[in-house]
Amino acid sequence: MDWMSPNSRPHSTLSQLGRTNHVTEFVPRMNVSNSPYSTAAFQSLAKKFEEQDHLTSVPEPVMQSSSHSTSPISHDKLNSSNGPVVPAYHENVGGTTYFYQYHTAPEPNGESQQEQTPTSSSTEYTPYPGKSDNSLFMSDELRNDILNKNMLTLLQPDPSQYPNLPQEVDSYHELYPLEPISNQVLHKAHLGYQASMYKATHIKTGVHYCLRRIHSFRLQNTKFMSVVEMWKKLNHSNIVQLKEVFTTKAFGDNSMVFVYSYHPGSETLLNKHFSIDQPGYLDPFNNDKSTPMPYSYQKTNILRHQQNNKLPEPLIWNYIIQLTSALRLVHSNALACRSLDPTKIILTSKNRLRLSCLAVMDVVLHDSNSAINHLALVHHYQQEDLTALGKLVLALACKSTVAVQRENISTALDIVSRTYTVDLRNLIMYLLTNQRRSVTDLMPMIGARFYTQLDNLHNHVEILESELAKEVQNGRLFRLMSKLATINERPEFNMETTWSETGDRYMLKLFRDYVFHQVTEEGQSWLDMAHIVQCLNKLDIGAPEKICLMSRDEQSILVVSYAELKHCLEQSFHEVSSNSVLQQDLSELDEKIQ
Numbered sequence: 001m002d003w004m005s006p007n008s009r010p011h012s013t014l015s016q017l018g019r020t021n022h023v024t025e026f027v028p029r030m031n032v033s034n035s036p037y038s039t040a041a042f043q044s045l046a047k048k049f050e051e052q053d054h055l056t057s058v059p060e061p062v063m064q065s066s067s068h069s070t071s072p073i074s075h076d077k078l079n080s081s082n083g084p085v086v087p088a089y090h091e092n093v094g095g096t097t098y099f100y101q102y103h104t105a106p107e108p109n110g111e112s113q114q115e116q117t118p119t120s121s122s123t124e125y126t127p128y129p130g131k132s133d134n135s136l137f138m139s140d141e142l143r144n145d146i147l148n149k150n151m152l153t154l155l156q157p158d159p160s161q162y163p164n165l166p167q168e169v170d171s172y173h174e175l176y177p178l179e180p181i182s183n184q185v186l187h188k189a190h191l192g193y194q195a196s197m198y199k200a201t202h203i204k205t206g207v208h209y210c211l212r213r214i215h216s217f218r219l220q221n222t223k224f225m226s227v228v229e230m231w232k233k234l235n236h237s238n239i240v241q242l243k244e245v246f247t248t249k250a251f252g253d254n255s256m257v258f259v260y261s262y263h264p265g266s267e268t269l270l271n272k273h274f275s276i277d278q279p280g281y282l283d284p285f286n287n288d289k290s291t292p293m294p295y296s297y298q299k300t301n302i303l304r305h306q307q308n309n310k311l312p313e314p315l316i317w318n319y320i321i322q323l324t325s326a327l328r329l330v331h332s333n334a335l336a337c338r339s340l341d342p343t344k345i346i347l348t349s350k351n352r353l354r355l356s357c358l359a360v361m362d363v364v365l366h367d368s369n370s371a372i373n374h375l376a377l378v379h380h381y382q383q384e385d386l387t388a389l390g391k392l393v394l395a396l397a398c399k400s401t402v403a404v405q406r407e408n409i410s411t412a413l414d415i416v417s418r419t420y421t422v423d424l425r426n427l428i429m430y431l432l433t434n435q436r437r438s439v440t441d442l443m444p445m446i447g448a449r450f451y452t453q454l455d456n457l458h459n460h461v462e463i464l465e466s467e468l469a470k471e472v473q474n475g476r477l478f479r480l481m482s483k484l485a486t487i488n489e490r491p492e493f494n495m496e497t498t499w500s501e502t503g504d505r506y507m508l509k510l511f512r513d514y515v516f517h518q519v520t521e522e523g524q525s526w527l528d529m530a531h532i533v534q535c536l537n538k539l540d541i542g543a544p545e546k547i548c549l550m551s552r553d554e555q556s557i558l559v560v561s562y563a564e565l566k567h568c569l570e571q572s573f574h575e576v577s578s579n580s581v582l583q584q585d586l587s588e589l590d591e592k593i594q
């Protein structure tokens with residue numbers, strides 16, 4: 001996996017697919033005898049990065065131990081390295097330590113302080129879209145989102161544009177490239193193998209999937225299949241689930257195909273936050289090397305840029321919670337992600353992250369040497385995952401993929417400590433140390449932010465439920481109208497041309513006019529959605545209320561209750577449906593209307 005600056009990273013046209021790799025193997029190390037949460041520790045870490053010093057002693061375990069705290073609530077002073085003293089306290093509840101930070105006026109309830117920072121532009125951040133309104137229909141935002149996803153799911157490739165696409169690959173057809181297919185050998189993202197992504201439809205089930213094809217892959221043995229089986233069992237809201245892996249010659253080479261669940265309209269994290277395609281995006285660390293500037297000047301520039309463009313801190317924590325949640329499941333199943341890279345994390349809907357390239361590294365780099373201790377190897381890769389997570393958070397906090405390069409790391413950490421809370425800086429520092437780390441150690445660092453996340457999610461679920469409730473009502477009224485429309489103006493029934501104009505049906509015709517065709521005294525059409533909904537609802541329940549129906553020539557007037565109308569509707573519809581060719585479907589509709 002490589003971290004590629006979007007500036008040098010092509011992704012828009014076929015001809016642009018050549019790419020250069022950035023330094024990726026940065027694994028920072030540090031030797032601190034203090035807690036990593038002190039200023040001294042931070043300075044020491046930054047210095048180590050500058051000196052590229054690789055020391056190996058392991059610092060003390062961090063935070064979560066209940067022995068750290070003798071009283072339930074203890075107060076620390078956490079000094080910002082560059083700013084004023086920032087008071088903070090942590091609370092130990094049942095062995096889990098929650099960190100709170102005050103700013104100016106500390107309040108007894110530290111929770112409300114946690115995500116506030118004087119420089120945080122948290123107002124821009126809305127955790128989930130689509131506020132439910134009082135409209136009778138689904139909100140425009142949600143509807144457009146769903147329609148857009150449906151449209152993307154149903155896209156079909158233009159055969160003239162992709163003449164080399166096979167009609168069928170194993171059990172899949174209707175392949176549609178999700179990115180330009182590169183013919184350039186330089187575009188080798190997966191450890192020297194070229195890769196490409198397709199949307200495809202399962203031939204038998206019609207379900208849509210995402211295929212990741214590794215080109216020209218020579219399979220040495222099938223021992224990796226046990227790992228693939230382990231990956232297939234993982235089901236988590238923050239991972240793209242692996243369905244199957246197979247080899248194929250359908251593309252004209254020996255390709256390896258990984259089948260994942262398909263998430264229409266997804267976007268990589270790199271594209272979302274680090275792409276020059278985003279309006280106004282500029283990597284603050286990407287200086288013009290041809291015009292060297294003093295270091296202090298560069299740093300001031302980065303800081304100024306950072307202040308104006310930084311991501312809201314709650315959003316970064318939101319990402320951290322999701323990624324650690326996925327990693328927790330992966331690691332607890334004796335697996336390692338090995339692809340925690342902004343190109344391999346997708347946003348499948350607003351702010352929802354998923355790890356999108358699981359199992360590929362395990363297969364492509366599978367070592368069948370039985371002498372190797374695979375468990376030890378997995379532990380090693382898990383540690384690498386945590387380092388990759390640290391780099392990712394640092395990159396997000398600096399809005400720069402270049403920030404995680406060795407020569408920039410100390411400036412990047414400094415920027416983070418000036419613009420974000422101490423908690424975020426501490427989390428990054430913990431992840432970037434060379435001590436043995438565990439994803440569960442991150443939970444107390446996230447602390448009460450879990451509650452905020454949970455609250456946001458519950459609110460979002462409530463909004464979706466209320467939107468669903470509207471659609472339940474609309475579905476009910478749609479069925480009622482289908483029934484009415486089946487009867488109204490029917491040209492003939494059972495050889496009887498006046499069927500829809502006589503008896504019960506005549507009342508239903510007048511009712512239809514009453515609901516939909518009312519006019520004002522001046523003869524202008526009178527439209528009122530509330531009137532339509534109210535009438536249909538009363539018909540649906542068979543209300544005893546009476547209404548006055550008038551014929552179009554105004555010669556006859558009928559006073560009838562909704563209950564009587566409902567009876568007419570049921571009788572007439574039953575008559576039609578029982579004589580229908582599609583009897584089964586219509587009686588299903590009949591049942592649903594009851």
Ligand SMILES: Nc1ncnc2c1ncn2[C@@H]1O[C@H](COP(=O)(O)OP(=O)(O)OP(=O)(O)O)[C@@H](O)[C@H]1O
Pocket residue numbers: 011178179189190195196197210240260261262263264265266267268270343344346356357
């Ligand atoms: N499961 C999925 N469902 C739908 N779209 C996906 C899925 N996984 C990835 N994508 C989309 O496919 C495109 C290509 O993904 P890919 O992982 O190849 O990223 P990339 O940036 O092209 O990386 P690389 O340069 O390594 O190929 C991206 O736009 C991504 O959003």
